[in-house]
Amino acid sequence: MGQSLMKKFATSVAFAAALGAATAVVPASAETLRMAWSQDATGLDPHKQTAFSSLRLLELVYEPLVRLNADLEIIPAIAESWEFSEDGKTLTFKLDADAKFQNGEKVTPADVKASFERVLDEATGAAARANFTSIESIDTPEETTVVFNLSQPDVPMLTAMTSINAAVVPASEIEAGTIGTKAIGSGPFKLDSWEPNQKEVLSANPDWAGGEVKVDGINISVLPDETAILAALRTKQVDFALINDPLVATLVPNEASLELSRTPVLAYHVLQLNPSREPMTELAVRQAISCAIDRQDVLDTALLGEGAVTGPLTMPAYRSDPGALFCYERDVEKAKQLMADAGYADGFSATVIAATGEPPTAAAEAQVIQSQLAEIGIKLDIKMMELNVYVDTWLKGDFDMAVALNGGRADPYSMYNRYWTKDGNLQHVANYIDDTLDSLMQEGRVETDFAKRKEIFAKFETHLAEVSPWIWLYTGYTYTAQQKNVKGFVPSPTGTLFGLTEVSVGE
Numbered sequence: 001m002g003q004s005l006m007k008k009f010a011t012s013v014a015f016a017a018a019l020g021a022a023t024a025v026v027p028a029s030a031e032t033l034r035m036a037w038s039q040d041a042t043g044l045d046p047h048k049q050t051a052f053s054s055l056r057l058l059e060l061v062y063e064p065l066v067r068l069n070a071d072l073e074i075i076p077a078i079a080e081s082w083e084f085s086e087d088g089k090t091l092t093f094k095l096d097a098d099a100k101f102q103n104g105e106k107v108t109p110a111d112v113k114a115s116f117e118r119v120l121d122e123a124t125g126a127a128a129r130a131n132f133t134s135i136e137s138i139d140t141p142e143e144t145t146v147v148f149n150l151s152q153p154d155v156p157m158l159t160a161m162t163s164i165n166a167a168v169v170p171a172s173e174i175e176a177g178t179i180g181t182k183a184i185g186s187g188p189f190k191l192d193s194w195e196p197n198q199k200e201v202l203s204a205n206p207d208w209a210g211g212e213v214k215v216d217g218i219n220i221s222v223l224p225d226e227t228a229i230l231a232a233l234r235t236k237q238v239d240f241a242l243i244n245d246p247l248v249a250t251l252v253p254n255e256a257s258l259e260l261s262r263t264p265v266l267a268y269h270v271l272q273l274n275p276s277r278e279p280m281t282e283l284a285v286r287q288a289i290s291c292a293i294d295r296q297d298v299l300d301t302a303l304l305g306e307g308a309v310t311g312p313l314t315m316p317a318y319r320s321d322p323g324a325l326f327c328y329e330r331d332v333e334k335a336k337q338l339m340a341d342a343g344y345a346d347g348f349s350a351t352v353i354a355a356t357g358e359p360p361t362a363a364a365e366a367q368v369i370q371s372q373l374a375e376i377g378i379k380l381d382i383k384m385m386e387l388n389v390y391v392d393t394w395l396k397g398d399f400d401m402a403v404a405l406n407g408g409r410a411d412p413y414s415m416y417n418r419y420w421t422k423d424g425n426l427q428h429v430a431n432y433i434d435d436t437l438d439s440l441m442q443e444g445r446v447e448t449d450f451a452k453r454k455e456i457f458a459k460f461e462t463h464l465a466e467v468s469p470w471i472w473l474y475t476g477y478t479y480t481a482q483q484k485n486v487k488g489f490v491p492s493p494t495g496t497l498f499g500l501t502e503v504s505v506g507e
Contacts, residue, residue, distance in 0.1 A: 031215055031216040031217075032218070032505070033215045033219070033239050033500065033503060034221070034240070035219065035220045035221070035238065035240045036221045036223050036229045036232055036240075036241045036242075037056070037229070037241065038222070038223060038224050038242075038245075038360070039357055040053055040198075040200075040222045041053050041056075041057045041058070041200075042054050042387060042388045042391060044180050044183045044194070046165065046169065047119050047124060047167065048126060049127065049165070050395070051391055052267070052407070053358060055164055056242065056497050057220075058185075059164045059498050060189045060500065061187045061189055061191050062167035062183070063077045063099075063185060063187045064077050064078065064164060064166045064167050065112065065146075066078075067162050067498070068159075068162045070490050070499070074162060076096070078107055078186060078209075079093040079094060079095055080094055080096045081093070082158065087153065088152075088155070089149070089151075090147060090149055090150065091150065091158070092145065092146070092147045092148075093112070093146045095107060095112070096209045097143075097144050100186060100208075101185065102205055102207070109140035109143070109144070109145060109146045111168055111169070113138040113140055114171035115166075115168045115169050118174055118179075119132060119165075120132055127165045127418075127425075128166055128414075128418070129418070129425040130418040130421060130424045131156075131157065131414050131418070132157065132166070134151050134154040134157065134445075135148050135149070135150060153445075153448070154445055154446070155447065156412075156413035156445060159410050159414050160414035162410075163409070168185075169184070186208070188208045188210060188213050188501045189213070189217070189218060190205050192217075197222050198221075198222055199219065199221050200218075200219075200222075201217065201218075202218045202219075202220070203216065203217040210501065211501075214488065214504040215500075221238065229481075230481070233258055233481055234257075236483065239482060240480065240481070240482045240503070241480065242479070243260075243479040243480065244479070245360040245361070246304050246476070246477070246479070247304060249306075249479040258481055258483065259486075260481050261481075261482070261491045262477050264308075264475065264476075264477055265408065265475060265476065265477060265478045265495050266314045266408020266410070266493050266494060267408045267476075268406055268408060268472060269298075269303075269359065269405050269473040269475070269476065270406060270473055271289075271401060271403060271471040272404050272430075273401055273469055273471065274400055274401065274431050275431050275432040276431035279342065279344055280400070282342040283342075284338040284342035285342045286467070287327065288376060290465075290471050291331045291335035292373055293330065294372055295309045295328065295330075295471075296309055297368060298368045298474070302361040303361050307475050307476035309322055309473070309474050312416065312461045312464050312472050313412055313461050315408060315411070315415070316493075317410075318454055318457055318458075324462075325466075326462075326468070328465075332375055332376065335375075336377075344377070346377055347377020348378060348379070349378075349379040349381070350379075350381070351380070351399070352366050352380050352399075352400065353383045353384075353390060353394070353399045353401070353402045354384055355386075355387045355390035355403075356385065356386055359405045362384075363382070363384060365403050366380075366384075366403045367382065369403070380401070394429060397428045397429045397431055407494075408475075412460065412461075413441060413444050416460075420460075421437070421438050421442070430469060431469070436463050437463060437464060437467075440459055441460065443456045444460065478495045485506040485507060486503060486504075486505055487503065487504050488502040489502065489503050
């Protein structure tokens, strides 16, 4: 352990001791899971939130119609069954008749309809709106039946519906305008209280149609310093923790009383360029940046090599060797020539934004990229921001470059249509589109044959890497640490903590 880390660790031990003293007044029962994470939610509206920290919380409270299991297979959630029509233009769901919201109201087809109409309303600013634009109308013919009428076949829509950004919320709360001010879902836990950047208290939802959870509740402490989280685990003040920093995660196996779960994820680390700002408007400049970046060096320096260099497609079914993509082997001379071709032989100055703490590697990534781009004359100023400020700035597309950790999906279309289609609701974040990207996305949306879809999206990935609006870097892991008496947690490549529904806390 390095000297600076030892100092941080010593400070964190004291901090964890203080945490223990603060919580000793109300000792947690064996049936309550005491949990910690470093980044708190930035809001409670499941349709609008994009920060991972928000999604991890809201996935415990809200439910979509369907969800993904740990093998990325679609399984029931609020819906117990579903079926596409033969022409692919109608998608019918049968709802679980036992599904209830945490206010005691049954989940009805009217709630599903109101939820998706809210997502589709541009005024909402829903994060996943672009995934559902093929919905022309929604019918509710029977007590537990919802029918989505589509303008065209839309194969990836079902996968898109597994996201918490497609959660079903009470129609009554939509009408009251309270979505985001309180959390009333149909999920396994109720959010009893939320003190931003301090703690959340959740209790088991006895009316959850998914079954009985094995703990009475979850008490979550927000500890921004992850060495403090490790210290709290060591002193048994915390039972279970989400770890983002790989440096801290690698210390967990040294503790005999702790267990580490390490799972590859679909989310990807990326340097986002803003092709609407000069000189990133120039293809040769964007390509030069791509050629100048040593992705493996960024991974090794920022993430201790805990991951894999990746192209845009991170899902196992579509992922390929990124070495075949444009300039994935660093070529500084080619980068310099491209800069000269674009009229920037002497380089230029730009600013890169990064969020403090999410991911914890953001500052290190920015510093390595800053050093690498300096070799081709690009003077990069790093601007670190608090997460909520970063998210607002990112959503406005108000940056030259951005270091980002973006969520993955099991399907390429539902992962990327919001950025790389002409009507994508985050097009103003990507600030780049061309006919090739748009048409390939559309082809993949309607194609039902998997082999053909894989070929379509391989072309999409190749073209995206070549035009270089973003520079994809690598994928990492999701880490959770737990006491050995905590049993049953099932991790997922999506990073969800929904597996806490299976957790029990023993003596």
